[in-house]
Amino acid sequence: MRAMGGVAVTHAGTGAPVRPPVPGGEVTAPPRAGVTRADWRRPSRARVARIRARLAEIYGVPVAQPHGDALAELVLTVLSQSTNDRNRDVAYLRLRERFASWEAVRDAPLEEIEEAIRPGGISKVKSVRIQAILHAIGDPLDLAWMRSAPVPESQRYLCALPGVGRKTAACVLLFSFGLRDVPVDTHVSRVGMRLGLLRPKAPFEELHDEMLALTPPGAELEFHVNLLRHGRRTCHAQRPACGECPLRRMCPSRRD
Numbered sequence: 001m002r003a004m005g006g007v008a009v010t011h012a013g014t015g016a017p018v019r020p021p022v023p024g025g026e027v028t029a030p031p032r033a034g035v036t037r038a039d040w041r042r043p044s045r046a047r048v049a050r051i052r053a054r055l056a057e058i059y060g061v062p063v064a065q066p067h068g069d070a071l072a073e074l075v076l077t078v079l080s081q082s083t084n085d086r087n088r089d090v091a092y093l094r095l096r097e098r099f100a101s102w103e104a105v106r107d108a109p110l111e112e113i114e115e116a117i118r119p120g121g122i123s124k125v126k127s128v129r130i131q132a133i134l135h136a137i138g139d140p141l142d143l144a145w146m147r148s149a150p151v152p153e154s155q156r157y158l159c160a161l162p163g164v165g166r167k168t169a170a171c172v173l174l175f176s177f178g179l180r181d182v183p184v185d186t187h188v189s190r191v192g193m194r195l196g197l198l199r200p201k202a203p204f205e206e207l208h209d210e211m212l213a214l215t216p217p218g219a220e221l222e223f224h225v226n227l228l229r230h231g232r233r234t235c236h237a238q239r240p241a242c243g244e245c246p247l248r249r250m251c252p253s254r255r256d
């Protein structure tokens with residue numbers, strides 16, 4: 001427990017320890033795990049802006065031009081599950097090298113898909129999912145219409161595909177077309193909760209809605225990538241490196 005002037009500070013009534021006010025942020029207590037959605041107070045725009053600015057100072061502002069291939073992004077995101085970026089990319093390249101088109105991937109014997117993507121891990125599951133998605137899209141195998149469709153319409157379409165959720169849908173829309181959606185993966189959700197941006201233990205649907213509400217238009221890629229980088233480099237799941245964290249002065253979850 002921290003102390004101000006040698007006096008331990010506790011919540012009135014509960015006796016739970018609280019942190020003293022910190023420069024650069026109005027959050028003074030760690031986010032409570034049991035807080036309901038109705039009781040949750042979204043952080044102010046000013047606080048979100050300060051956190052974004054600090055992250056940008058550390059990690060820069062990422063730039064990635066939308067590549068325009070939603071189907072490729074969809075398959076790549078399926079391949080990214082439970083593996084690292086390198087193995088995902090190896091699996092994806094092998095798939096593209098062995099099959100001339102997405103139609104060929106859809107219609108190939110399952111074992112051939114499984115063999116092609118094996119370096120990406122859990123290839124039995126992923127091969128079934130990729131073919132199920134391609135079958136569900138049907139003909140033509142093309143998602144280019146999403147470029148000009150309303151985002152909620154594309155989200156609904158993508159989330160109705162087998163095994164596709166909000167995170168995958170957000171990856172497709174943001175990375176393919178630069179549309180307004182923010183993927184919330186395990187790093188983004190963990191760092192967001194620790195910083196008091198997101199409600200602890202909120203379901204993924206809510207996390208995506210909240211991230212979108214917190215993110216100014218045009219900052220979707222930047223906020224996603226920088227929270228993710230911070231989760232990978234410093235705010236680790238098991239042992240966050242709070243002692244060397246550049247955000248510690250504005251973090252209500254910091255460990256001393």
Ligand code: SF4
Pocket residue numbers: 191194195234235236240241242243245246247248251252253254255
């Ligand atoms: S102070 Fe600790 S918990 Fe807070 S963001 Fe930094 S590493 Fe994560």
